[in-house]
Amino acid sequence: MELGMSARVVDGHTVLEVCGEVDVYTAPRLRERLIELFDLGSRHAVVDLNRVEFLDSTGLGVLVGALRRLRGVNGTFGLVCSHERLLKVFRITALDRVFLLYDTVEAATAVPGADAELPA
Amino acid sequence: MELGMSARVVDGHTVLEVCGEVDVYTAPRLRERLIELFDLGSRHAVVDLNRVEFLDSTGLGVLVGALRRLRGVNGTFGLVCSHERLLKVFRITALDRVFLLYDTVEAATAVPGADAELPA
Amino acid sequence: MIGMPTVRLSFSPAPAHVRTARLVGVAMARRAGVAEELLEEIRLAIGEACSRAVALHRSIGLSELVDVAMTDDDRFTVRVTDHAANTPTRSRCDADPAAYLDGTAQGPAVTPDTLAEEVVVAQMGLALLAGLVDDLEVASVPGGVGTQVRMSWPLEHLKSDDKGQWSSNGTR
Amino acid sequence: MIGMPTVRLSFSPAPAHVRTARLVGVAMARRAGVAEELLEEIRLAIGEACSRAVALHRSIGLSELVDVAMTDDDRFTVRVTDHAANTPTRSRCDADPAAYLDGTAQGPAVTPDTLAEEVVVAQMGLALLAGLVDDLEVASVPGGVGTQVRMSWPLEHLKSDDKGQWSSNGTR
Numbered sequence: 001m002e003l004g005m006s007a008r009v010v011d012g013h014t015v016l017e018v019c020g021e022v023d024v025y026t027a028p029r030l031r032e033r034l035i036e037l038f039d040l041g042s043r044h045a046v047v048d049l050n051r052v053e054f055l056d057s058t059g060l061g062v063l064v065g066a067l068r069r070l071r072g073v074n075g076t077f078g079l080v081c082s083h084e085r086l087l088k089v090f091r092i093t094a095l096d097r098v099f100l101l102y103d104t105v106e107a108a109t110a111v112p113g114a115d116a117e118l119p120a
Numbered sequence: 121m122e123l124g125m126s127a128r129v130v131d132g133h134t135v136l137e138v139c140g141e142v143d144v145y146t147a148p149r150l151r152e153r154l155i156e157l158f159d160l161g162s163r164h165a166v167v168d169l170n171r172v173e174f175l176d177s178t179g180l181g182v183l184v185g186a187l188r189r190l191r192g193v194n195g196t197f198g199l200v201c202s203h204e205r206l207l208k209v210f211r212i213t214a215l216d217r218v219f220l221l222y223d224t225v226e227a228a229t230a231v232p233g234a235d236a237e238l239p240a
Numbered sequence: 241m242i243g244m245p246t247v248r249l250s251f252s253p254a255p256a257h258v259r260t261a262r263l264v265g266v267a268m269a270r271r272a273g274v275a276e277e278l279l280e281e282i283r284l285a286i287g288e289a290c291s292r293a294v295a296l297h298r299s300i301g302l303s304e305l306v307d308v309a310m311t312d313d314d315r316f317t318v319r320v321t322d323h324a325a326n327t328p329t330r331s332r333c334d335a336d337p338a339a340y341l342d343g344t345a346q347g348p349a350v351t352p353d354t355l356a357e358e359v360v361v362a363q364m365g366l367a368l369l370a371g372l373v374d375d376l377e378v379a380s381v382p383g384g385v386g387t388q389v390r391m392s393w394p395l396e397h398l399k400s401d402d403k404g405q406w407s408s409n410g411t412r
Numbered sequence: 413m414i415g416m417p418t419v420r421l422s423f424s425p426a427p428a429h430v431r432t433a434r435l436v437g438v439a440m441a442r443r444a445g446v447a448e449e450l451l452e453e454i455r456l457a458i459g460e461a462c463s464r465a466v467a468l469h470r471s472i473g474l475s476e477l478v479d480v481a482m483t484d485d486d487r488f489t490v491r492v493t494d495h496a497a498n499t500p501t502r503s504r505c506d507a508d509p510a511a512y513l514d515g516t517a518q519g520p521a522v523t524p525d526t527l528a529e530e531v532v533v534a535q536m537g538l539a540l541l542a543g544l545v546d547d548l549e550v551a552s553v554p555g556g557v558g559t560q561v562r563m564s565w566p567l568e569h570l571k572s573d574d575k576g577q578w579s580s581n582g583t584r
């Protein structure tokens with residue numbers, strides 16, 4: 001139910017794994033965390049949503065904001081999302097045509113990226 | 121959360137194992153089930169509460185009703201209850217001095233009883 | 241604002257909704273910052289206060305909604321309000337449970353068992369409320385018909401209210 | 413009685429309470445007998461309707477409570493009501509999300525990103541409501557200030573209402 005987040009670097013991409021519910025209550029913390037990562041220099045980010053149980057419009061808004069921010073600096077922003085429950089949310093809002101959606105972290109990080117290792 | 125019940129005969133006692141929440145919403149079903157067992161001839165009953173997560177005053181009322189009914193026919197009525205969470209409820213209401221409380225089904229069925237096997 | 245409920249739940253007097261009230265109460269208490277070890281007694285206390293109100297409404301055929309108001313200012317406070325007129329029958333439930341089992345509390349043994357069970361339930365409900373809740377107050381609704389059970393519990397930790405914003409530079 | 417809410421939840425316009433509303437809505441839908449496979453969309457739809465109302469109240473600094481009324485007569489019906497005055501700004505959110513990403517929908521690029529995100533959220537919220545709920549109705553509050561989102565879902569199975577009673581013979 002609560003939001004959990006953990007970041008690592010995979011093949012030059014900053015991968016943020018998210019679990020729990022991303023909603024109007026917790027989305028601000030996802031936004032904060034992404035800003036933190038971008039401020040640390042991440043330009044190629046992947047958000048792994050495969051362990052997210054619930055995603056609402058506020059969560060989508062945060063993801064759209066992240067996409068815009070990385071586009072603005074010629075970065076890339078991918079989403080890992082393979083569960084029908086969440087894919088439905090992207091389809092209904094037509095955001096499946098806006099985001100790059102991948103089934104696995106491997107697929108999402110296969111595109112070239114150049115993020116350095118994260119500071120501890 | 122929901123109420124689950126299953127009955128068996130152990131050493132001449134009808135043992136009703138209950139799991140889930142016994143509250144103002146589900147207690148009527150516990151009452152129904154006990155009545156059914158008593159109508160089938162059970163005179164020595166044990167209710168196993170060890171898998172009950174929640175018990176409120178309505179649940180207590182049903183247990184008191186069962187105790188009264190079996191006392192009225194010279195039967196016995198024992199409760200299996202070893203978890204502090206539930207014991208607290210019995211203590212606060214002073215019903216720990218009214219019921220025979222046992223830690224295990226074995227202890228509760230050790231007293232002599234004479235219930236026949238349950239019909240399938 | 242103290243006294244202004246943060247969440248108010250009103251429900252028709254049906255047992256199923258008592259579960260809803262417990263669910264909401266515990267979820268709110270947890271979020272408000274009540275200590276984890278108090279949550280179980282809050283669940284039970286809210287359930288008892290609501291069951292009592294539901295039973296009361298049903299016993300007099302009152303379909304009006306039962307009210308639960310919750311606030312989390314300095315303490316987590318729950319107010320459960322019924323809308324039944326204050327009659328002498330409402331205080332019939334203060335006998336000793338053991339006496340009831342002896343048959344002495346209910347007078348002649350002709351009392352139907354279902355009524356008797358209701359009396360036991362009411363007694364046990366009050367015993368649980370009084371035994372569980374340190375800060376408990378039962379009072380007539382000011383200027384109206386009904387009774388309000390007010391309970392409160394301390395908050396363990398304060399809530400944070402920070403939220404990040406996309407910085408306006410560096411984005412486009 | 414049709415129209416008489418079985419459960420009514422009112423909450424101050426805080427994001428945390430949207431979770432409470434989802435929790436209550438799904439618990440009630442399940443008990444009312446809504447098909448299991450509809451619960452996830454009910455959770456999302458109630459969340460979106462409530463988030464919208466909360467955002468609206470907050471955007472105009474309105475501390476009044478948001479209302480959610482639930483009934484389960486022939487269908488499971490949820491009504492989410494805000495109390496914000498109906499102004500033109502309330503219909504600003506109907507642009508295309510893709511256009512927003514291009515920067516074309518918001519006119520000049522000076523729009524702060526945080527506002528822009530709120531617009532996206534509002535668009536997505538409406539898209540989700542419209543896409544998820546077959547029986548959806550958005551209307552001004554009759555004779556008052558505010559908007560009501562009404563949604564309903566079919567009940568799969570009927571509820572039983574039997575409960576056993578201790579037989580009065582054989583007990584004492």
Ligand SMILES: Nc1ncnc2c1ncn2[C@@H]1O[C@H](COP(=O)(O)OP(=O)(O)O)[C@@H](O)[C@H]1O
Pocket residue numbers: 025026028029246271272312399400401402403426427428429
């Ligand atoms: N356990 C928590 N985890 C993360 N953020 C929290 C937590 N508790 C509170 N917050 C933050 O505090 C904000 C306010 O929530 P809260 O004050 O608990 O709501 P309310 O008191 O109105 O029920 C939230 O938007 C959230 O960002």
Ligand SMILES: Nc1ncnc2c1ncn2[C@@H]1O[C@H](COP(=O)(O)OP(=O)(O)O)[C@@H](O)[C@H]1O
Pocket residue numbers: 145146148149254255256257418443444484571572573574575
């Ligand atoms: N899933 C269930 N399991 C057992 N009993 C149930 C169930 N659903 C309903 N009942 C019975 O139906 C009665 C009425 O509950 P219900 O009609 O669901 O409440 P409401 O409609 O007021 O929310 C309950 O007291 C209970 O005995």
